[in-house]
Structures are given as C-alpha cells and as structure tokens.
Amino acid sequence: MRQSFDEHTKPSFGREHAPLIRQAMAAQGLDGFVIPHEDEHQNEYLPAANDRLAWATGFSGSAGAAVLFKDKAAVFVDGRYTLQVRDQVDPEVYEIRDLVDGGVPAYLQSEAKAGWKIGYDPRLVSPDALERLKTAAAQAGAAMQPVQGNPLDEAWGAERPPQPQAPVVPQPLDYTGEDSAAKRERIGKSLAAEGADAALITAPTGVAWLFNIRGGDVIRTPLPIAQAILDADGKAQLFLDPAKVTAELPAWLGNKVRLEPPSALGGALAELKGKRVLVDPALSSAWYFEALERAGATVVKGADPTVLSRACKNPVEIEGARRAHARDGAALARFLAWVKTEAARTLPDELEVVRRLEAEREATGALKDLSFDTIAGAGANGAIVHYHPSRRMARRLELGSLLLVDSGGQYLDGTTDVTRTLAIGYPTSEMRDRFTRVLKGNLALARVRFPAGTTGSSLDALARLSLWSAGLDFDHGTGHGVGSYLGVHEGPQRISKVPNTVALRPGMIVSNEPGYYKEGGYGIRIENLQVVTEPAPIPGGEREMLGFETLTLSPIDRDLVDPALLSPEEIDQLDAYHARVLEMIGPQVDPETRAWLETACAPLSRAA
C-alpha cells in the first residue's frame, strides 16, 4: 500500500502550535509572521519536513497560506479547499479567508497596525509575492522584515521530520528522447541570445528535466531536491546532497557537470560577480535574488529557461505517454469493471475502492508511484473537490449515488491523471443531466481546432458553456499541464478563466476536466489528458490548425449519459472514442473484463 488513510494533521494543531510560533516570533520582536504553503523549492507537494502550513494550522491542502499576528490569525485557501479547510482548521484560532480574492496582502493591509514588524522567511517567498506583501504592509503603516531563523521552524524543533535523502538516478534516453548535453547546449544558446551569462535553476522539476535525472525527495513526484547553475556554454554546476548521489550518477552527468554539495551554493553564487544571471521570480525565492545582488551579479528576471522546453514533449516523450496511458487504461478497465459489477453489489467503502485501484496499477509491474493520492468520493464526498479518503471521513458506496474517482500513476514513460464518475445503481435524472452537460464540455474541449497563438484561457469557456446555459458552473480550472514522469501539475500552460499569456504548443500535455459539484449531494468530474497536436491543414481551409489527441483511454459511464442532450456530432465523437478505448485496452485485459469493456464501449448511436 502506497496511500495512507491516516490523517497527518489534526484540527487541534492550531491551538497547540500557534502559541509556540507566537513565542518564537516575540523573541525576534515580530508582531506578525507570514506562513506560505510553498517550501524552499516552491514545490506543490512537500516533504513532510517542509509542510509548515499543515503543522501551524492543520490544513493539509496543496495550496494556501497563513498569517499569524500576535493577537489574531487567518488561514487562506482557494475555492477547491473551502470545505476541507472547515474540517481541518480550528476557526477559533484561524479566521478562514479566500486565498485569491484579496488574499494575504488584503489581510495585511486591513489588519496590521501601524508600526508593526511582520516577519517573512526570504527562502519561502518569491520576490513578486514579497513585493505585494511589502506594498500591502506599507499601506497599513507596517513593515515586512526578513527573518534569519524561521520562528516556525524553531517552534517545531525536534518534532520536525528530517529532510529527505532519496537516491538520484539517471532517466534513460529511451524515455527522455534528448541527451542532457544537447538540452544544456540548446538552453545555453537561448541564454546567450538573451544576453545572459548563466541561469540559476532552482525548481527541482527543471533540474530533473535538464540533467535527465529523477529522485524521490518529494511525495508522488520523482523529484530530486537540487539546484543548478547553467552557463551559456552548456557547462553546469549541480548542487545535490552527497548522500543522494548514486554510483552511476557522475558518469551519467559527464565531465561538463560539476557535482557540488548544497552548502557550496552560496559560494558559487558569490562567484557570479559581474555576470548577468537569469532567475525566475515565479519559481525562485527572494533569497536567491538577494544573494545574487549581494554578490554583485546582474539579475535578469525571466522565465526559467527549462520550463517551455520541458512542457513541449518531444516525439519520444509523447510515444512514452501513449504507452503509459495504454498500460494505465488497462489497470483502470479492470478496476472500473469491478466497481460496476462487484462493488455495485457489495457496496464497499472508499478505502476499499482506493486499495483496489492501487492494486490494479501495482499489477502492471511498472508503477513507480501514484501521481497523487487517489480521490475516491462516494456520494456527498464527491462534491468535496480535492477530497482524499481518510478513515474518519470515508463513506460506503450507496445505491442511487455517484462515485467520483480521480487518480493517476507515475511510470518511467509517463505520468497519468484520470477522473471517472460512476453511477452506483440507478442515477437520478438530475445526475444524468448534469453528467451529460459536463461530458459536452469535455467533448467540446477535446475536438476543438485552434490557430497557433491560442492560449488555454481562450478555450476554457468551451468546457463550461453547457453548464452555464443551465445556470451551473464549477469552481476550479479546466486543465493543467502534466509532466513526463515528473509533476502531475506543471506549467506554464493551463486551461483556465485566469488570464494566461502562454500559447498552447504542439507536444504540451494538458488535462481536460470539467466538473459539477452539488454540495451535500454528489460530485461529477470527467478528466482526460490530451496532447496538443502539430498544426495541420483542414480540407478547404486556409490556415493550419492545432488540436488535441486524447491520451487517456477509459470508458465514460454510459449509464450517466442522456443521449437526448447530445448532438449527432457529439454522439459520433463519444462512440469513436469508445471504439478506440476498446481497440487499445481490449487486448490487454482478461476475458471477463473484456466482456464488460465491450458493453461499456458500445456505441450510443445504436441505443439512440
């Protein structure tokens, strides 16, 4: 078992830990302290040792922040976590606020008092975020003050888990499709073209991609915690805990990469005096900027040069993604057949559902890790976006309800992420109406053709139109980027209402996951991963158009589809998808599963 159902936090954390942090704050003369979710590496998933927000508040979500003043405190979460936070955080210790609407800056501006000193850890805050905090504090007459020692870390003390030291291994060319030396030369040239002498790569994902290495320091993602300096000539220094360096690593990295311990980073930055150094203000904390400025280097603020290259998968990576999805789809088919036949009779609880799915993925023999903790939301739990089953919260399946399962696997050849919503027994007509509207959105976003330069912001509404027209919507983004045996959430592309200037480019993998959530009732989400295809002509047209190839291969529950709501074009599209699922997955599964799959993939048009 990889997934645990124990809760690592308790609502009492706030009451227990906030006083300890306030004590350490007071010792440093601070009137307030800002606690972001992000750690030193600006990762989404954190080593337990760095999940400061969870320890301070009890809130265990993947995004958020807290502010502790000497006399009051608040925790900030986004729309995904509004239900979870109420369950995990003691509202008498932390007022619950919206992370996006105003967020921390608005709280500082309205609640800080003139003359207050508000601490922040410069290793945890990006310079852009810091700028906003400073402006907000100044409007209240308060001042932001960098701390030397993090008062939360001091309060945490001996209870704090140790830093991870997972071995770092090569990721072979069969999976990456491009040699690290070639990547470094290509990225190095782009640095030179922009007038930079070097780039500081601080995001573990960027380091993993650039050097074709993988690690295990961060849960659910094969990331090595490491930093690098890449010179414009393709040479590099890689800062990595010696305890994590495996025997094969030095030869794999070659003689143009100097391995250094993390303690050498400060000295290496100091040696960049007089150089023009590119640093990404969205991915690197304020500490790096300050260190470079102290060293006398010229900081060039710009996007991490590995980000766009990493996002646009090469043919080898795309082929790997197809293989990973075919393998994952077979495991999922066995699981879905079990849910729709056996589980619909025995009505197990969510934990059993999660265990069964994990066992099917394990049985592929290729699973390196889950790509995130499986969400199995039965009935009302399905309406809690980003819910994870726990012993305390888990519900049993019930007839006449829905089961939402969002899951994924990390394989050497690709990362998967798929959501299916299943009717247990007979669904209501409302459930079928809502499900079909979500499906219409998913289909629209799968079939769209669009010109070069189009961003995910321009396409987001396609996934919502059929819900909007019925007075419905969902409160999360429609799609996120996905890595190649890397992060299951990776930028810079996304499909969202939020303005985004990054155009979708061939090779980018994005999720397509509209949903609908009825609080206290049920949740619906349909999620496929899809890869952006090369621009191609359309007969009779004038401009080549990009499009999507759906990678995920798993049947959509026909019990939840109301064909009367679909156009003939949509029915054809769904039937063609199901035919492809059967063709790709059928040969991989046992006869019993295959028989189920044939029914599950039967054309709707035959029924209509």
Added chain:
Amino acid sequence: MRQSFDEHTKPSFGREHAPLIRQAMAAQGLDGFVIPHEDEHQNEYLPAANDRLAWATGFSGSAGAAVLFKDKAAVFVDGRYTLQVRDQVDPEVYEIRDLVDGGVPAYLQSEAKAGWKIGYDPRLVSPDALERLKTAAAQAGAAMQPVQGNPLDEAWGAERPPQPQAPVVPQPLDYTGEDSAAKRERIGKSLAAEGADAALITAPTGVAWLFNIRGGDVIRTPLPIAQAILDADGKAQLFLDPAKVTAELPAWLGNKVRLEPPSALGGALAELKGKRVLVDPALSSAWYFEALERAGATVVKGADPTVLSRACKNPVEIEGARRAHARDGAALARFLAWVKTEAARTLPDELEVVRRLEAEREATGALKDLSFDTIAGAGANGAIVHYHPSRRMARRLELGSLLLVDSGGQYLDGTTDVTRTLAIGYPTSEMRDRFTRVLKGNLALARVRFPAGTTGSSLDALARLSLWSAGLDFDHGTGHGVGSYLGVHEGPQRISKVPNTVALRPGMIVSNEPGYYKEGGYGIRIENLQVVTEPAPIPGGEREMLGFETLTLSPIDRDLVDPALLSPEEIDQLDAYHARVLEMIGPQVDPETRAWLETACAPLSRAA
C-alpha cells in the same frame, strides 16, 4: 456631407517631411526620435493638428508609431493596417514593421547604436511605454532623452493646423441619468477609500463623463479636450480653453467646480505637494507623472476612477442606447432596402453608398455626427479591414460580389456602430459558407449566458469556433466597448484573444463583430452592439447568469445564409432576432421600405 473622400496624406509625405524632422533632431543633438500615434490626450481619434504620425509618414490609421533614426526609419502598424500602410507609406523612407510583435522596443534594441540619444516627447508617451523604450534602448547601449520642443512640431511649423476650439456644452440629465455632483461625490469617496486625496483625470472621455459635458475638439467624438483634478470631497478643477466655455457652462458646472485655463494646470499640479494623487499610467503621459513628482506629490498609479463607472451604463443611458439604435436601425433599413433593390441594379461606387447612408442618418434629424468614417468596401476592398473609401481607391459595386458596410452615428442618447455585409447579385457558395460561419460566431456570442467574473477574453473563442473548425480565422478583436454619446471605442472591457482582467458587468456595451476576409476577394463582417444584462436565474439552475441584450436592430442578409449550416437552435435565434427587428423598425419606415423589410425579416425556418 460630413465624410470627405479626399485623402489628407500622400505617400510622398515621408520623403518630404522626414528630412525636415531629421534637421530639427540634429539641431537638438538627437540620433533618433520616437513618433507615437497618440497625442497629448492619448485619444484614438486626433485633431488634425495632432496627427503627427500622418504628417511624418503618410499613414493615416488610428494606431501606430514611427521611429526616425538619422540613417533609417520604420513605421509600425497592427494587423488591421497591413494593407493600408503599404498603400500610404513610401517603403524607401520607412521600413514597415509590426506594432505588436516586438514593436518599437524591439526596433530600438536591434537598430540603435551604442551612445545614441533617442528623443521622445514626454507629453506623448505613457510611463509604461516609456519604461519599455528605456529598457530596449539601454540594451543597445543607447539612451532615451526627453525633448523640450518636439522636433516634429518644429519641422511642421506654420503648415500645422491650429488647435481645435469647439464650444463645450452641457449633456442633460435626460441622457446621462446621473448628476455630475453625484458622480463626483461617488468617485471622490472611492478615492478616499483607496487612500488617495485626489485624482488627475487627463482623458477627455473621463472629463466629459464626469462633468456631463460634451465638446467637438476631436473628429467623430463629442469630446472636449480638457483635464481635471478631482478631490476626494467631490470638488474639482476643470482646465478648459476659455474660448470653448459657452455661456451656460459655469452654472451647469456649479460652484464646486473651478474653471481654469489650461495654462493653470502646471501651477495646480505644483499645489498638490504632499498629497496622494491617483494617475492612470495607461491614459496619462509621462509628463504628468514627472510634473507631480517634481511638485512633491505622491503618485498613486491606478486605473482612472471614471473608467469603470462610465463603462457600466445606468438605466437611463441603456434606455437612450435602445432609442438611438431604434432610430439608427430605421435609417439603416431605408439604406439597406436601397442597396438590395436600386443599387443592385445601378451598381454605384462606394462613395455613392457612403453618401446615401449618411443622408439616411441625417434624415433622422437627430444625427450629431458619424461615430466614425463609414467603411463601405465593395469586392476586394471589403477585405481591407478598416478601409475607408477614397476617390482614388473607390470601387463600383459588381454583381456576384459582396459589399461590407461598417458605420455608426453619434446621437445625444447614444452611439451606434453596426456592420452589415450584403450580397450584390448572386453570391458564390463559398461566400455563403463563410458568411454563415461568421453568423454562427455572432449568434453564439449573442446568446451566451455566463457567470459574474467572466471576461471578454473568455468569450472570444465562441465567435471563432465555426471558422476555426474550417481552417479559417480573422485577425482582429471580436468586440470593443462603446460609449454613451462618447467614444465608439472605449475600454476597459473588450472581447479579444488578448488577456484582459476586466470582467464584463451589467450595463457594459460591447460590439460583437466576427468577420472573414479573403485578400483580393471579399470581406465579411457582422457587427451588432449588445449590452450586458443583469445576473438572472435560469429555470432549474443554481447560479444567476449574466447575458447580452442585442441593441442593434438591422436585418442580416438572408441571401448569404446557408440554413444547412445552422442548428435548429441557431435558426430559431436568427428568426427571433428578425421578428424583433421587424417589430421595432417596421412602424418607423415608409411602406416601400416596410415591404422590403418584411421579406428581409421573414423566418428562415419557413424556407428550410
């Protein structure tokens, strides 16, 4: 006749005037000089006295820039003007470049030489644009240098037309729906809430709206060139040329508004010492910022506080817009009947078409001005986006071709902007296919319901989907804001691929104008104005949704519609629109026009 067909510029302008400007540059020791299209007031339409770009280059479009180096020069235009610029500018004097892709900064960065001094007029450049110019010049080792006297103005000399002095008149409450004192108090309070003591309003549109006044200094827009300082308590100073002050104006403005001549502005800014003053860096030139900083005021950069209030029309303004569109629609119906019957036999030229439409609008007795020079593009001229007929370019109508007419009127109760594309004789099946796809986009954007917080960027793709799916697109935005007897293009809302963070709000008027252009062949555009409606419930839904009410009342040419490409829902939508047009416009027109209108508005569903 209001519209002239004479060209005010000649391609020889570049060859004649560039040497004169270079001479004046040299006298100031400048190696280069930047010439934006914008004037001192950052207006879209300029008084002839301020159209420096046209005088320097010959290019007469409504957006662009030029850079004159001592040894080379370039003119910069956007996608709308790529054909026009080739016609108007001598390419041996000015290299033609893209305004958006790199634009002026990229040119400075790649073409300026180290040590060069590049002049700019701080009254003509916004601080944000200036920052980009400075960064680009610095990368080339050159420096931007503010000029005291504009070398172009010196070169222009006695030939330059005088500044306009049109009388400034009250705009009655019947049309504005809100008293100026109430507006000033409301906006003043919002200033105080943001911690500002005053706002500097430099955009003539903002001044016109805030004080409920109109003028005539700028062609096609009832704008008074004026500036104002609004205090947080609602008191104001209005800087206005005394020659423009009409007898009724002082009483209309009341005793809380101090009228001052423009020459008093510098002194008034100096008096803001120690105050926190809001200025909009998108609407106010760098000169204002520098003047306030010299005065010792604290500049607060923020959106002009009148912009959002002005964009959200109140019930009186919306009712005015409906009246203006009903009146304009009747004039347009008479014009369209003439085109489809008489002109389709006599095949007049574009100038005759423009004159006829203007005469119909004049005949309403309510026309204050055109809202822009009418675009009447016959055949291949229709493919030139933002083409304006001239004696030299005008084409005659031809059988088997299309005529695109984009026009609008300024009425006291509203500003109109409408485009109709008409078949002259029998259209080809390609024309009908393209037209119907454009129509599908227009209908999709008219019927969409959407939640609060949705921006125009999220809706833009709806107008393009049917084109994209056929490998087609159009290279301009889908919609712009429109004023209430003010600018025909006004922000902050727009419907465009370009990311935009301004949500659509009830009362905002936007255009809905997808198109298709076949270079050398024909142009298609269908444009209606529509107003954002209040959030309203949808039966069976959970969330209130905003939507649009179409203001424009004018038939869509059924000869160009291929019903086979429309869904039953789209046919119903078009039929319902036509029924409304007939109901509203029919009673206003003569029996002959009415007979034509009845045929033009007949339901498609009957034919299909």
